[in-house]
Amino acid sequence: MILLSVGTQLPFDRLVKSVDQWAAAHPEVEVIAQIGPSRYVPKAMDACDFFDPEHFRELQERCTLMVSHAGVGSIVNALELGKPIIILGRDHLRNEHRNGHQISTVEQFGNLPGIYAARDEQHLIELMNRRDLMGPASRLSADAPPEFLDHIRECVASARPMPLWRLLWRAIRDR
Amino acid sequence: MTLIELPVQKRRVALIASGGGHWIELVRFARAVSDHDCLFISTSTGLRAPFGEKPVVQISDGSRDTIGSLVKSVMGLNRCLRAFRPDVVISTGAAPGAIALFLGKMLGATTIWIESIANSEELSLSGRLAHGCADVMITQWEHLADERRHIHYLGRVL
Numbered sequence: 001m002i003l004l005s006v007g008t009q010l011p012f013d014r015l016v017k018s019v020d021q022w023a024a025a026h027p028e029v030e031v032i033a034q035i036g037p038s039r040y041v042p043k044a045m046d047a048c049d050f051f052d053p054e055h056f057r058e059l060q061e062r063c064t065l066m067v068s069h070a071g072v073g074s075i076v077n078a079l080e081l082g083k084p085i086i087i088l089g090r091d092h093l094r095n096e097h098r099n100g101h102q103i104s105t106v107e108q109f110g111n112l113p114g115i116y117a118a119r120d121e122q123h124l125i126e127l128m129n130r131r132d133l134m135g136p137a138s139r140l141s142a143d144a145p146p147e148f149l150d151h152i153r154e155c156v157a158s159a160r161p162m163p164l165w166r167l168l169w170r171a172i173r174d175r
Numbered sequence: 176m177t178l179i180e181l182p183v184q185k186r187r188v189a190l191i192a193s194g195g196g197h198w199i200e201l202v203r204f205a206r207a208v209s210d211h212d213c214l215f216i217s218t219s220t221g222l223r224a225p226f227g228e229k230p231v232v233q234i235s236d237g238s239r240d241t242i243g244s245l246v247k248s249v250m251g252l253n254r255c256l257r258a259f260r261p262d263v264v265i266s267t268g269a270a271p272g273a274i275a276l277f278l279g280k281m282l283g284a285t286t287i288w289i290e291s292i293a294n295s296e297e298l299s300l301s302g303r304l305a306h307g308c309a310d311v312m313i314t315q316w317e318h319l320a321d322e323r324r325h326i327h328y329l330g331r332v333l
Contacts, residue, residue, distance in 0.1 A: 007195055008194065008195060008219075009195070009236075052220070052221045053219065053220075053221045053222050053223070054221065054223070071195060071196050071293075072196035072199070072200065072291060072292055072293045073195045073196035073197075073198070073199040073200075074196075076196070076199050076200070076203070076332075076333065077199065079333070100296075101293050101294055101295070101296070101299075102293075104293075104295045104296045105293050105295070107295075108295050140333065142203070143203060143204070143206050144203045144204040144207075144330075144331070144332040144333070145330060145331070145333075147330050148204060148207075148329060148330040148331060148332060149204055149206060149207040150207070151329040151330065152204050152207040152208065152265075152287075152289075152329075153207040153208070155287055155311050156186065156188060156207070156208050156211065156263050156265070156285075156287070157184070157186075159263075159285045159287065159310050159311050160285065160310070161280070161283055161284060161285040161286070161310055162310055164277075164280045164281070164308055167280070167307060167308055167309065167310065168307050168308070170325065171306050171307045171324075174323055174324045174325065175324070
């Protein structure tokens, strides 16, 4: 089963439509999609606006391939579960997001093993056609690295609160 | 000299993140504060706290596109933070997290902002807002750290 997800905040019709068309051409493959507020109405996929987080987690565990917008949540979940993932970044120039951070995410994470960055819709389809050759992502543990946890633990135990006016003054002074 | 292991002083820690990636990043380091009394707050429905008995408090999702729900989200945050009286407020974003830091600061809490790993080119708008009320400001990208501006790099959630 292939699982498509585009987050829950913003529509991503370009991705939903491309995957739906691929699904129509491959009726033998089950495709399930969480499409958020996308306007395009899928015809060949089993689609839903929003899956309950626990049900969504089950779908992620069951799928053999994830296809997703370049959201950190989807990428981290794929790495945690060791599933291959194809990502397409939301392009702010097409009003698919408020800014271009997903394009940077594609650049930063697109080269990791198991993460396949699609340049555009055409490339996405090519990648989906090659799904049988895709290796899983290298599995990530459920927790951040121990050093990061230690830093946070230390901050919580020892950082002292400063009054708001001092923080604001500091932020303005050191701009 | 004998070293005496002092027990961790239990603090009340509020952890806030919007649903999706922000929440997933928050959960990845939440174990660091599991010795404390923790309250998790998010905008998504049906989330389960990574540990503890308390359910995740759900607040309305405000982003900068939707002023109405942002107001509701401020009221929800204000209510639950006043009741919890946190010693520490931690957020990974987005807009409701920045508001939580401000409200936490008004209640005298220590405030910690951890910028999402998604923001690799510049600080997010929420991050820039939170900067004015964060005691500790953390980025997950080394090139965005700036000691002069008190923006620190301490590693990543991945």
